[in-house]
Amino acid sequence: MSVVELGRFLDDLADASGKAILPFFRAQFGLDDKARGGAPFDPVTEADRAAEVVLRKMIGQTFPGHGILGEEFGSERTDAECVWVLDPIDGTRAFIGGLPTWGTLIGLTRNGVPVRGLMHQPYLGERFTGDGKNARLRGPAGERTLLTRRCADLGQAILATTDPRLFAAGEEAERFRTLEGQVRMSRYGADCYAYCMLAAGQIDLVVEAGLKPYDIVALIPIIEGAGGRVTAWDGGSAAGGGRVVAAGDPRLHAAALKVLNP
CATH class of the missing domain: 3.40.190.80 (D-Maltodextrin-Binding Protein; domain 2)
Known part of the structure; x- marks a missing residue:
């Protein structure tokens, strides 16, 4: 798969996970606590699980030899050269509270090194992407290159x-x-x-x-x-x-x- 095709696939993953998640945001949904033995509250929602199911299915169909490490459903073939690393909703507490500071994280590693990354905030319509050499933001205001701020102090x-x-x-x-x-x-x-x-x-x-x-x-x-x-x-x-x-x-x-x- 070419770089362009990989970018399109990442967009497809973001689109599909967003469609799975958004019906639950600022709505009533099931909520479980993954914590055990008196550990701090560790919430998981129906939206987390629904999105990861979609992501895993799409990756498995397109890249059957790739590994997957996800927050909700564990790992598959993590000894593979390429491994997808998924957090369907990073910021579940914000999601539960109706705050839009959560996002879907989709990463790809090659031989253990992160080589592609995407953070999708479907409610705000923002998509942050990077490959370690360049980074972009696409959102309601258009598309632009991402550059960090110079601050040494x-x-x-x-x-x-x-x-x-x-x-x-x-x-x-x-x-x-x-x-x-x-x-x-x-x-x-x-x-x-x-x-x-x-x-x-x-x-x-x-x-x-x-x-x-x-x-x-x-x-x-x-x-x-x-x-x-x-x-x-x-x-x-x-x-x-x-x-x-x-x-x-x-x-x-x-x-x-x-x-x-x-």
Whole structure:
């Protein structure tokens, strides 16, 4: 499949998942808690499951030799050269609350390296795509290239994280609080949308912990394609999830790492 054909297939996946999800948004739907043994609330909706079923079916029909790793239905052939990494609704809590800061994440890895990514927000009609070299936004205002903002100084930076309670009590939480104390402004609760706003030059820094691969793989090619950097706190690959730091400016990324991994 050519690059153009792959792009069209990604669009088809986004269209199909959006059609599966939107009837549930700001409507009544079934809700389950995936948490076990007193763990924090971990919601999953009918919309999550419906979208992932559609995505898996389309990928299986088009690329039967590819692997799939999805949030709701586990993994298939993850030892394959190419593996699709899916989060049908990243930001399920926002979805439940009727807030449009959720999105469908569709990533593709080759030999474990994220090579294509798409974040689709069907309610707003926005589609963020990237291949690690270029990134684009298509939406109601048209299409444009995504470029991160130049910001080398923590004191001038806007930081985002989904929830400050993501960080484990003790050293991890203390490192985050130290970093947050050095930035100009911080915002909470945007999930995948914060990373896309970083790629669009609106946010400078996103710092999180406890992520799964499906939370971040699709976003890496978008941010890197827009000129940013995404790594683990220790500077290694972020593709496996865990503790992640993304910055629009490589100089800001280096400054953040010094605080998070002294």
